[in-house]
Amino acid sequence: MQTDDLSGDELVQVLATLANPHRMRVLAALAGGRNYVSQLARELGISRALLQVHLKRLEKAGLVSATLELSEDGKAMKFYEVTPFVLHLTPQALAGAARTLTTPNDAEKDS
Amino acid sequence: MQTDDLSGDELVQVLATLANPHRMRVLAALAGGRNYVSQLARELGISRALLQVHLKRLEKAGLVSATLELSEDGKAMKFYEVTPFVLHLTPQALAGAARTLTTPNDAEKDS
């Protein structure tokens, strides 16, 4: 995943997703290797419910991916891992992304 | 301004600032050259009050800088311009930033 693969709206979403301490830590933890929800929650010291919300947000933004697996002893475990990505943000890159923004209000007066 | 000049908290702030359509457009517009508030508001088709809020946020994040100048005819005009920056975001870079995060709750159980 790279900066210009994304539309302006997608980029906004990705940035919004990254702009959170919890999610940043989750990503950092997963950068060290895949892990499953409960375990990850313990390692990060946050509640499972909270972690789950953040993981979903990360997944929706395409920053992590999940796989449901069955452990040897039959427990269902959901493993998450980071999606490799490289975002190169500069004023120019953002200017490019801005062009593909879906204007919420709309500010196009000229053609 | 580069990715690793920033502490985790600062990076979060910068990302949160970038993650907004209006601010992205403002940055895009300023990437094309400096401009003053009222004019910029007209070009973007948003209210001055709204633009001002976003400009302040951008300035606080260090993404733009302002200069108050007097036009030939005595009008006070505040010019804004983008701060050159290059953010290189990868899972690893974020992992590094995550280490310097000021934990809101605190999740340090081990040393």
Added chain:
DNA sequence: GGCACATGCCAAAGATTATTGGCAGGTGCC
């Protein structure tokens, strides 16, 4: 003075996020 343009700020309402706690389901094991 009245008009056009520039700035700044604020209070209030609306919309979106973040977080908690509980309850549901499922498995294996003593």
Added chain:
DNA sequence: GGCACCTGCCAATAATCTTTGGCATGTGCC
């Protein structure tokens, strides 16, 4: 059965962010 572990989801609250409209300041000019 009871306990420990895994998953998922929801409703409610708290905390933040976004946006508007108005009002106040100042300038030059007819």
